[in-house]
Amino acid sequence: MTIPNPLALIAEITHRCPLHCVYCSNPLELAATSSELSTNEWLDIFQQSGKLGMLHAHFTGGEPLARPDLTELIAGARAAGLYTNLITSGIGLAEARLHSLVDAGLDHIQLSFQDSREDAANWIAGAKAHAHKIELSRVIRRHKIAFTVNLVVHRQNIDHLDEMIAFIEQLAPERMEIAHTQYYGWALKNRTALLPTMAQLETATAAVAAAEKRLTGRIRVDFVVPDYYARFPKACMGGWGRRLMLINPAGKVLPCHAAEVIPGLEFENVRQQTLKFIWQESASFQRFRGEEWMPEPCRSCDQRTEDFGGCRCQALLLTGNASATDPACSLAPAHQIVEVALLEANSSTAVSHPVSAASFVQLQQRVGDLWSYRTNPE
Amino acid sequence: MAPPEDSSQPRLAAGCRWGGSEEDRVILFPEGAIKLQGTGRQVLERCDGQRTFGQLIAELQAEFGDADPAKIRADISQFLDQLRHKRIVDY
Numbered sequence: 478m479t480i481p482n483p484l485a486l487i488a489e490i491t492h493r494c495p496l497h498c499v500y501c502s503n504p505l506e507l508a509a510t511s512s513e514l515s516t517n518e519w520l521d522i523f524q525q526s527g528k529l530g531m532l533h534a535h536f537t538g539g540e541p542l543a544r545p546d547l548t549e550l551i552a553g554a555r556a557a558g559l560y561t562n563l564i565t566s567g568i569g570l571a572e573a574r575l576h577s578l579v580d581a582g583l584d585h586i587q588l589s590f591q592d593s594r595e596d597a598a599n600w601i602a603g604a605k606a607h608a609h610k611i612e613l614s615r616v617i618r619r620h621k622i623a624f625t626v627n628l629v630v631h632r633q634n635i636d637h638l639d640e641m642i643a644f645i646e647q648l649a650p651e652r653m654e655i656a657h658t659q660y661y662g663w664a665l666k667n668r669t670a671l672l673p674t675m676a677q678l679e680t681a682t683a684a685v686a687a688a689e690k691r692l693t694g695r696i697r698v699d700f701v702v703p704d705y706y707a708r709f710p711k712a713c714m715g716g717w718g719r720r721l722m723l724i725n726p727a728g729k730v731l732p733c734h735a736a737e738v739i740p741g742l743e744f745e746n747v748r749q750q751t752l753k754f755i756w757q758e759s760a761s762f763q764r765f766r767g768e769e770w771m772p773e774p775c776r777s778c779d780q781r782t783e784d785f786g787g788c789r790c791q792a793l794l795l796t797g798n799a800s801a802t803d804p805a806c807s808l809a810p811a812h813q814i815v816e817v818a819l820l821e822a823n824s825s826t827a828v829s830h831p832v833s834a835a836s837f838v839q840l841q842q843r844v845g846d847l848w849s850y851r852t853n854p855e
Numbered sequence: 856m857a858p859p860e861d862s863s864q865p866r867l868a869a870g871c872r873w874g875g876s877e878e879d880r881v882i883l884f885p886e887g888a889i890k891l892q893g894t895g896r897q898v899l900e901r902c903d904g905q906r907t908f909g910q911l912i913a914e915l916q917a918e919f920g921d922a923d924p925a926k927i928r929a930d931i932s933q934f935l936d937q938l939r940h941k942r943i944v945d946y
Contacts, residue, residue: 484888532874532881532888560874560883585870585885623870625885651869651942652885697942699886 480757482530487723492539495568497603497850500664502734507854512727516546520553525752527557534559542569548581555582567613579620587625592634593644600831603850614648625652631671633828638684657703661735667848672822705815709780710787710803717765730755735790739799765789774808858932859908863946866904871943
C-alpha cells in the first residue's frame with residue numbers, strides 16, 4: 478500500500494504546565510523536563526516536516542509558553558513552510574511576547590477556557606487563570622492574528638453551555654471549539670466526575686445547534702461530540718498513521734497523544750531516526766495502518782473506511798486489547814463496557830459545586846473524593 | 856448573511872493564507888487546508904482585498920467568454936458565500 482504524506486505535526490514541546498486541568502489529555506506518565514528536545518532539534522524536525530509534505534505545525538504541551546525559545550521555534554516552523562498554530566492556556570503570555578510571536582509568523586492562536594464563571598474555571602484548572610485569559614483575549618484581538626477559543630465541556634459545566642457560548646461570543650474569536658471531554662490520560666482517571674448524562678448531552682447539542690445558526694458567518698462553531706454516546710466511533714486522528722505525527726517533549730514519535738499506553742509497541746525517537754523513516758517504515762506506524770489488523774466486525778463493516786475501526790488507545794484502555802474494535806462503537810463486542818459507564822453516569826443527575834482554596838495543595842485535599850488534578854513532570 | 860455585492864472586496868479571512876507548492880496550491884486555515892485547482896483557484900487568487908467583486912466577475916467573464924455570464928456570476932457568488940460561512944473568505 479502506498480503511504481500518503483503526513484499532513485500535520487503535533488509538536489508537544491513540553492509537558493510542563495501551570496494548569497492542572499482534570500481532563501488533561503497528556504499521559505499519566507509525563508516526559509521529564511531534563512529529557513526535552515533542544516531548540517536545534519526542534520528546528521531540524523520542522524525542516525524534515527516541511528520536506529515530508531506536512532502543512533501544519535500545532536504547538537501544544539503541556540503549556541508551550543513554558544519554553545523560553547517558543548518564538549524561535551515558531552519562526553523555524555514558518556521558515557519550513559508550515560502553518561503555525563499555538564494551542565495554549567495563555568499563562569506566560571503578555572503583550573510584548575505575543576507581539577514577538579506574531580512577528581515570528583504565528584498564524585493562529587487557540588486559547589482554552591475552562592468555564593465562563595471564574596470560580597468554576599479555576600476549580601477545573603486547579604489554578605487562578607481565568608481573569609488573565611480574559612485580559613489576554615482583548616490583547617489578542619489587537620493583533621493581526623486568527624483566534625479560536627476552545628472550551629472543554631463535561632458533566633460539571635455543561636448545564637450552563639448557553640452562558641458559556643455567550644461568554645465566548647463577547648471575546649470575539651473567529652472560531653469557537655466546543656469539545657466534549659475525551660477519556661484518555663487524566664480524563665479517564667476522572668471519568669466518573671466528567672461524563673455527562675444523556676439529558677445534559679441533548680440540551681447541549683441543541684444549544685450548539687442554535688449557536689451555530691445564530692453566529693453563522695461571524696463565528697464558526699466546531700463541536701466535538703462525546704464518543705461514548707455515539708453510534709459509531711470517532712475516526713481517531715483520521716486513522717492511525719494516515720494524517721498526523723505527534724512528537725512528544727522527549728522526541729518520541731507517536732501516531733496520537735495516548736499511543737504510549739499500548740504495550741508491546743516500540744516508538745522511535747527523532748534523536749535516532751529520521752521522520753521520513755519513522756513515517757514510512759517504522760513498525761509502530763505500520764502496526765494499525767490499513768485494514769490488515771482489523772478484527773470482525775470492523776473487517777467487513779462499511780464504516781471501516783470512515784472510522785478506521787475507531788481509536789486503538791481507547792480499545793486498549795477499556796478492553797486491554799489494542800486490536801479490538803473500539804468499544805465506543807455500538808457494534809463492538811465490548812460495547813457493554815461503555816454501556817455500563819453510561820448507565821452509571823445516568824443513574825444520578827448530581828453535579829458538584831466549585832470549591833476554592835488558598836493553595837493548590839489545599840484544593841487537592843478538598844476535592845480528593847471527586848477527581849485528581851494533573852500533576853507536573855519532574 | 857448575504858452574498859457579495861459588486862462593491863464588496865473579497866479577501867482571505869483572518870488565519871487563512873496560501874501555502875503548498877506552485878503545482879499544488881492550498882489555502883491553509885487553522886485546522887486544515889483546501890486544495891484549489893482550476894476555476895476555484897482563479898477566483899481565490901483574485902480575492903486580494905483590493906479588487907471588488909464586480910471587477911473579479913468581469914475578469915472571469917472575460918476569461919470564460921463562452922460561458923453564460925449570468926451563470927458565472929451566480930456560481931462565483933455562491934462559492935464565495937459558502938467559503939464565508941466556513942470563515943475562509945471575508946467580504
